Amino acid sequence: MAQQRxxxxxxxxxxxxxxxxxxxxxxxxxxxxxxxxDDPRAMAPRDAAGRPSQGRPL
Structure with a gap:
């Protein structure tokens, strides 16, 4: 029994x-x-010209 346990x-x-x-x-x-x-999320966001962008231009 002990061996089984x-x-x-x-x-x-x-x-x-x-x-x-x-x-x-x-x-x-x-x-x-x-x-x-290959993952598009790995790159920084791009604007219409293809440059890295953080949002609307100031």
């Missing part, structure tokens, strides 16, 4: 560690791909 606990801990690694990997992958060079 320990093995269940070890199994649960191993599964928890695997889930944590998967979550961490997912988060890191998303963060790395969040702003790639």
């Amino acid at each position: 320990e093995s269940r606990q070890q199994t649960a801990e191993r599964e928890r560690r695997e889930q944590d690694t998967e979550r961490g990997r997912d988060w890191a992958d998303e963060a790395a791909q969040a702003r790639t060079a």
Whole structure:
């Protein structure tokens, strides 16, 4: 009985560690791909002439 209890606990801990690694990997992958060079949100806003713009001209 004690061996079964320990093995269940070890199994649960191993599964928890695997889930944590998967979550961490997912988060890191998303963060790395969040702003790639192809992503239009990575560039500053542009005006009609194509120059970087922060809004209406003063």
